[in-house]
Amino acid sequence: MAETQRPTPTASPAWHLFVPKLITTLRQGYGMGDLRHDLIAGLTVAIVALPLAMALAIASGTTPDKGLVTAVVAGFLISALGGSRFQIGGPTGAFVVVVFNVIAEHGYDGLVLATLMAGAMLIVAAIARLGTWIKYIPEPVVIGFTAGIGLIILSSQIRDFFGLSLDSVPGDFLERLGVFWAARDSLSLITFVLAGASLALILGLRRWAPKLPGFLLAVAGASLIVLIFGLPVDTIGSRFGGIPSSLPAPVWPEITLERMGILLPSAFTIAFLAGVESLLSAVIADGMTGRRHRSNCELMAQGVANIGSAFFGGLPATGAIARTATNIRAGARSPVSGILHAVFLLLFMLLLAPLAYWVPLAALAAILVVVAWNMSEVGKLTHLLLRAPLGDRLVMVLTFLLTVLVDLTVAIQVGVVLAAILFMHRMAGLVAVEKGDAVLQRDIDDFQRDPEAYDQRDALPSGVEVFQMRGPLFFGAASTVGDLLDSVGEPPRVFILRMREVPMIDASGAEALAGLVRRAAAHGTKVIVTSVQPEVAAVLQRMDLGPQSGRLVHAADYGEALALARAV
Known part of the structure; x- marks a missing residue:
């Protein structure tokens, strides 16, 4: 029996990116109640x-x-x-x-x-x-x-x-x-x-x-x-x-x-x-x-x-x-x-x-x-000043001082450059610890990968969604975290984030994760993170996202996360 071919989705024209939301709203229907x-x-x-x-x-x-x-x-x-x-x-x-x-x-x-x-x-x-x-x-x-x-x-x-x-x-x-x-x-x-x-x-x-x-x-x-x-x-x-x-x-x-x-x-x-x-x-x-x-x-x-x-x-x-x-x-x-x-x-x-x-x-x-x-x-200023990693605190304080005492443009330029240098320093340290390219993006033979990486949805209970994160969760990738809940469609009862392959996180990443937790809570969704590495766990603890915070559930591995999800 011949396999049915799915139609290849066509990309939207570039001009769709510039259609005002006013036109979209009117096309979808606008009545007197809306007015x-x-x-x-x-x-x-x-x-x-x-x-x-x-x-x-x-x-x-x-x-x-x-x-x-x-x-x-x-x-x-x-x-x-x-x-x-x-x-x-x-x-x-x-x-x-x-x-x-x-x-x-x-x-x-x-x-x-x-x-x-x-x-x-x-x-x-x-x-x-x-x-x-x-x-x-x-x-x-x-x-x-x-x-x-x-x-x-x-x-x-x-x-x-x-x-x-x-x-x-x-x-x-x-x-x-x-x-x-x-x-x-x-x-x-x-x-x-x-x-x-x-x-x-x-x-x-x-x-x-x-x-x-x-x-x-x-x-x-x-x-x-x-x-x-x-x-x-x-x-x-x-x-x-x-x-x-x-x-x-x-x-x-x-x-x-x-x-x-x-x-x-x-x-x-x-x-x-x-x-x-x-x-x-x-x-x-x-x-x-x-x-x-x-x-x-x-x-x-x-x-x-x-x-x-x-x-x-x-x-x-x-x-x-x-x-x-x-x-x-x-x-x-x-x-x-x-x-x-x-x-x-x-x-x-x-x-x-x-x-x-x-x-x-x-x-x-x-x-x-x-x-x-x-x-x-x-509130945010104090939170970062007291809980963020030292490098992030330095970036924030320096940006603040340059804004007040020197010039706004200089402050932003120096802040972004210093944050980029700080990120490279952190990644260099992680690469040294992992002895090579373990924290870098690379091809992995299927026979070398843990089979658990492929069957994570096999035992997934009803109302539970799972997402595996890979790579450093820093300011450049933080915005993608906010999209995770939208990517699963209807808000689930439990959302599991597998973080074994997240080698580092900075203040921007932690804040993005906190925003995801807040959005999930508004929908009645419990967020569970699994296999959090020690360096990442230390940052989350300082940013009030540790196991004792009550905001984020930490599981030692994926099996424990599934057990916790079934109990919710």
């Missing part, structure tokens, strides 16, 4: 984004209307053209440092040109399909530079939080602290109390009424107090003259090869940050919803959005992690919610612009203090 959910989510995110966009623009050394323009134009384009169903785009804290420095050195026109160049770089990166390369950025580098940016943002708000009398604030971190200390006698008690009360209200609402828009209520309450009592504090009106009630006319900066060459490093930094944060936000959204984003489509949308924002005189933009999470929690169903968030922000500009005159800068400083704290990810 109602998206309307509520879009309004919720717009209320959060309104004060935040103004605060980030002021922290970046420009006027508050620039932040609103960015949130409207870039937010619309990122949602309409992006590769994530739930991404919310706009200005973010990651850009504050680089934008402040570019404006200080090259003026606002220089920032517009740098943003245009960054948008073009992102489009080229999307066409070159570099979206998946983000996985090669180690976790300690990401935590180090985000914590550094958080500290810089926090320091930039000292003047407005304490009401210090200063004409300008230096860009250098240490110089800035010196200027603040010299101006300490000019502290305004009224401003400090207003900022402290705004901060207390935001934190209190997050603790006891998290569904209420804490940022907006703090700004509205502080503005009302300033208006009623005529408090002598700096407001948007007194410092910037208010905000316009419409979008500005499109502009085009002066473009010369010489100017582009000067701005190239800044443009690269903007493009890098936009790519990293947008894809990180999309990954988090996937984890929250179980959906899958298109990374290169997302990069394409980020490029177009940054060009659009620059065209209207806005700021660099990217996916905003906190606003994206808010969008999901508010019940968003599709990219329509992100589009509506931009529309609502435009309506706020058109109708409420005169009221912005009374917004005190102290309240916006309180918002940015919260943003800085959230960016710092103190």
Whole structure:
């Protein structure tokens, strides 16, 4: 009897990688129920984004209307053209440092040109399909530079939080602290109390009424107090003259090869940050919803959005992690919610612009203090600092210090290079221990391999899945761990990871494994690891993934893992 030939699957055309999720959503069916959910989510995110966009623009050394323009134009384009169903785009804290420095050195026109160049770089990166390369950025580098940016943002708000009398604030971190200390006698008690009360209200609402828009209520309450009592504090009106009630006319900066060459490093930094944060936000959204984003489509949308924002005189933009999470929690169903968030922000500009005159800068400083704290990810920072291997701790601390004291681009470059050198050092040590190529990828004769490697599914109980991992679980391979649960289809009752052939793991790999455990727990799936090598077990123990943690079940071998799976 002739064997039936299965049709060979054909690869999807390359252009499928760039189809926006908005089109995918509409093709799959979009009804009035979906629109109602998206309307509520879009309004919720717009209320959060309104004060935040103004605060980030002021922290970046420009006027508050620039932040609103960015949130409207870039937010619309990122949602309409992006590769994530739930991404919310706009200005973010990651850009504050680089934008402040570019404006200080090259003026606002220089920032517009740098943003245009960054948008073009992102489009080229999307066409070159570099979206998946983000996985090669180690976790300690990401935590180090985000914590550094958080500290810089926090320091930039000292003047407005304490009401210090200063004409300008230096860009250098240490110089800035010196200027603040010299101006300490000019502290305004009224401003400090207003900022402290705004901060207390935001934190209190997050603790006891998290569904209420804490940022907006703090700004509205502080503005009302300033208006009623005529408090002598700096407001948007007194410092910037208010905000316009419409979008500005499109502009085009002066473009010369010489100017582009000067701005190239800044443009690269903007493009890098936009790519990293947008894809990180999309990954988090996937984890929250179980959906899958298109990374290169997302990069394409980020490029177009940054060009659009620059065209209207806005700021660099990217996916905003906190606003994206808010969008999901508010019940968003599709990219329509992100589009509506931009529309609502435009309506706020058109109708409420005169009221912005009374917004005190102290309240916006309180918002940015919260943003800085959230960016710092103190929990992850402390966890890595106390539990990660020494090399990973060194990478994180060095990246943090370089971000704060030197330059963001230098910090990222040094961090990634140092992490790569550290990985090569670890692998060299493992090769030496194994006397040759035992930890390297090589062909193995079938007669040399343990038969257990081929029959692992023969005795597999119902509701149990198994996956064998091979090779070092380091930052370059960590992103694949998050896909393991999706690869088995319906979440199983027990998921067995065989790790006998995993010779080493770093902090990024351990964090990816912890993320897999968290996702599995959300589905009621128990994760069992088997035959963990001593070096790997030591790292997992330090990262709170050891046998005593209660998060991950350790089995001596595959047979014990099957016995544990049957007992669950």
